[in-house]
Amino acid sequence: MTMDFKPDIKLDETFYKVKEVRRLTEETFSLRLPKSRFTYHAGQHISLGIQGDYQSREYSIYSGENDECLEVLVKEVEDGYFTPKLSKLKPGDLVEVNGPFGKFKIDEKKTADHKFVFVASGTGIAPFRSMVRTYPDLDYTLIHGVRYGKEAYDKDEYAPDRHILCTSGDKTGKVHGRLTKYLKSASFEKKTQFYLCGNSNMIFDALEILKDKGFDRDQIHCEVYF
Amino acid sequence: MNSAKKKIAFKTLGCRLNQYETDALVSDFDKAGYEVVDFKEHADVVVVNTCTVTNQSDQKSRNTISQAARNNKGSVVVVTGCMANNYKEKLEGEDKITYVVENNRKGSILNLVDGHFGGELIHPEKLHADVFSYQVVDKSLHTRSAIKIQDGCDNFCTFCIIPTVRGRAVSRPLPQIIENVKNTLANGFKELVITGVNIGRYEWEDKRFEDVLEAILSVEGDFRVRISSLEPDGFGDDFVKLFSHPRMTPHLHLCLQSGSDKVLLRMRRMYDLKQFEHTVNLFRAQYPDFNFTTDLIVGFPDESEDDFQESIDAVNRYNFGHVHTFKYSVRKGTRAERMDNHIPDKIKTERSTRIREASEDSRDRYLNSFLGKTETVLIEGINKQQVANGYGEHYIPVHFKAEGLEKNTFARVKLVKVEGRGEDARVIGELVG
Numbered sequence: 001m002t003m004d005f006k007p008d009i010k011l012d013e014t015f016y017k018v019k020e021v022r023r024l025t026e027e028t029f030s031l032r033l034p035k036s037r038f039t040y041h042a043g044q045h046i047s048l049g050i051q052g053d054y055q056s057r058e059y060s061i062y063s064g065e066n067d068e069c070l071e072v073l074v075k076e077v078e079d080g081y082f083t084p085k086l087s088k089l090k091p092g093d094l095v096e097v098n099g100p101f102g103k104f105k106i107d108e109k110k111t112a113d114h115k116f117v118f119v120a121s122g123t124g125i126a127p128f129r130s131m132v133r134t135y136p137d138l139d140y141t142l143i144h145g146v147r148y149g150k151e152a153y154d155k156d157e158y159a160p161d162r163h164i165l166c167t168s169g170d171k172t173g174k175v176h177g178r179l180t181k182y183l184k185s186a187s188f189e190k191k192t193q194f195y196l197c198g199n200s201n202m203i204f205d206a207l208e209i210l211k212d213k214g215f216d217r218d219q220i221h222c223e224v225y226f
Numbered sequence: 227m228n229s230a231k232k233k234i235a236f237k238t239l240g241c242r243l244n245q246y247e248t249d250a251l252v253s254d255f256d257k258a259g260y261e262v263v264d265f266k267e268h269a270d271v272v273v274v275n276t277c278t279v280t281n282q283s284d285q286k287s288r289n290t291i292s293q294a295a296r297n298n299k300g301s302v303v304v305v306t307g308c309m310a311n312n313y314k315e316k317l318e319g320e321d322k323i324t325y326v327v328e329n330n331r332k333g334s335i336l337n338l339v340d341g342h343f344g345g346e347l348i349h350p351e352k353l354h355a356d357v358f359s360y361q362v363v364d365k366s367l368h369t370r371s372a373i374k375i376q377d378g379c380d381n382f383c384t385f386c387i388i389p390t391v392r393g394r395a396v397s398r399p400l401p402q403i404i405e406n407v408k409n410t411l412a413n414g415f416k417e418l419v420i421t422g423v424n425i426g427r428y429e430w431e432d433k434r435f436e437d438v439l440e441a442i443l444s445v446e447g448d449f450r451v452r453i454s455s456l457e458p459d460g461f462g463d464d465f466v467k468l469f470s471h472p473r474m475t476p477h478l479h480l481c482l483q484s485g486s487d488k489v490l491l492r493m494r495r496m497y498d499l500k501q502f503e504h505t506v507n508l509f510r511a512q513y514p515d516f517n518f519t520t521d522l523i524v525g526f527p528d529e530s531e532d533d534f535q536e537s538i539d540a541v542n543r544y545n546f547g548h549v550h551t552f553k554y555s556v557r558k559g560t561r562a563e564r565m566d567n568h569i570p571d572k573i574k575t576e577r578s579t580r581i582r583e584a585s586e587d588s589r590d591r592y593l594n595s596f597l598g599k600t601e602t603v604l605i606e607g608i609n610k611q612q613v614a615n616g617y618g619e620h621y622i623p624v625h626f627k628a629e630g631l632e633k634n635t636f637a638r639v640k641l642v643k644v645e646g647r648g649e650d651a652r653v654i655g656e657l658v659g
Contacts, residue, residue, distance in 0.1 A: 056559075058382070058561070101380050101382060102380070102382075103380075103496070200488070200491045200492050203491055204487065204488055204491055207487075207491075207498070217497075217498055217500060217501050218501075222491065224491055224492065224494055226384065226492075226561055226564070226565065
């Protein structure tokens with residue numbers, strides 16, 4: 001039976017049953033939830049809680065706006081409080097979702113005539129997968145910095161000529177070294193919109209490099225992970 | 227009400243928005259026939275409008291609640307405000323508190339209290355929830371009235387509990403704002419302060435903050451407009467131009483929070499120091515005396531001595547008229563709570579002292595730069611010696627001899643001498659003409 005929902009109902013927080021815990025590496029997994037009536041813009045994040053637990057954490061949405069599932073990307077932190085619990089979730093377990101939040105979004109007016117450069121470290125790739133899946137015609141380049149090539153999550157979903165993998169711990173990436181090494185050597189068109197997502201040290205360094213290259217701070221959008 | 231006039235007292239802690247909401251409640255109860263008395267006097271009902279933005283505010287709120295209950299045994303004690311949201315269950319368990327009312331139901335407290343005295347006990351959760359359903363403030367309270375245009379915040383700065391206690395960002399429909407402005411002016415107010423939690427993010431239909439400001443400035447009447455507090459992200463030339471309107475006061479409270487870009491990133495602020503500086507320069511190029519006041523947090527997790535020095539440098543560089551400094555304090559449930567390298571309190575206190583000194587110097591310099599100039603002061607009060615006090619358009623506190631003048635009128639005053647320092651600093655002036 002299909003339920004007809006009133007269109008004026010605005011969801012702010014609600015519980016969802018876990019659909020799937022999709023393993024990507026030993027430590028990293030994506031958590032798939034039914035999307036139901038939840039609407040969001042690619043790049044936004046949610047706050048996620050586990051039923052019965054008083055804590056919650058924020059995660060960028062990993063799925064596209066039109067995907068069937070609401071998905072987040074999680075790396076388990078050894079000795080952490082929250083991620084080991086998320087990692088043990090089974091289909092049918094309940095999680096609480098708050099949101100969506102954030103202004104880290106694509107400016108739709110710019111999609112037709114701007115280039116987009118996405119710069120991510122580790123699981124900071126999450127909002128960019130959402131953007132790429134939502135805007136299939138986007139003229140983008142994704143620069144993804146990880147330690148090992150196996151951490152190039154869902155790599156096959158990106159066109160090879162748009163995906164620059166930088167690996168600092170092995171030589172499996174297109175670039176051997178940190179993504180900042182690539183950023184320093186790369187040149188970008190003047191009318192580029194930059195989106196940075198990852199830990200604050202990477203973002204700080206990348207911001208400095210881009211500002212040194214003459215890009216305006218208004219062209220650079222940041223989402224810091226902690 | 228069925229018996230003798232009931233007495234009600236209010237106490238407000240925290241921000242201007244809270245103050246506005248209390249003022250509106252006072253007007254509400256006054257109109258309903260209650261006698262509003264001072265917080266120190268015995269009352270049948272005491273409303274404590276709390277704040278939870280720092281540990282210190284929690285402590286102050288707790289003390290005030292205890293004081294209210296102690297001084298008014300057997301009276302109705304209503305606790306509302308952000309602490310009521312943040313510690314709802316704990317407060318509901320305290321015998322000395324009669325009702326705990328969350329922020330979104332604050333505007334319905336009269337219903338609750340009226341019901342109580344009529345023998346109808348309503349659970350506060352049954353009250354109507356609307357963050358904008360407040361009475362127009364009565365003019366007897368202040369000379370300035372806040373106009374609430376927005377509530378809540380979606381920014382989720384890593385140090386801040388406000389999105390949790392004030393909720394998601396919500397904007398008041400523009401027609402309601404304009405109606406509120408007209409009614410407020412009809413009550414005799416001469417200065418309107420545009421207020422909310424994050425007013426720069428106003429969004430109602432296709433209207434943005436600049437549109438609201440423009441619409442308010444177009445209302446007829448003898449008044450001026452001040453903006454309470456803004457996040458320093460991305461102002462365009464149109465916004466700067468609005469300040470050339472004769473009703474706009476040349477003052478903005480732009481919350482910098484830190485002078486270090488590294489710290490700003492970890493705070494999840496949406497700007498860097500260069501952008502902040504760009505805004506300051508943009509305004510001062512057009513209005514050289516423009517008053518910027520700001521907030522700075524000292525001792526955010528992992529703040530190095532160099533980071534802190536950048537905050538001091540910012541204070542020295544931007545000629546702030548006032549800097550409100552806060553020692554960082556952990557707010558449960560925020561992202562900063564879980565960050566590494568929390569700064570020991572001793573260092574936070576020491577940095578706080580240093581930045582306060584720089585801030586007082588900055589305020590002193592700013593106020594002294596006005597000597598010999600003339601300000602339009604809105605008179606807030608006149609004492610027995612016929613000395614008036616009030617603020618000039620640049621938000622400069624002015625005292626001057628005002629024989630024959632009245633409260634809530636504008637006076638042109640030449641500024642002649644700065645007295646006092648820091649929070650107590652004021653400028654002595656002489657009436658012109």
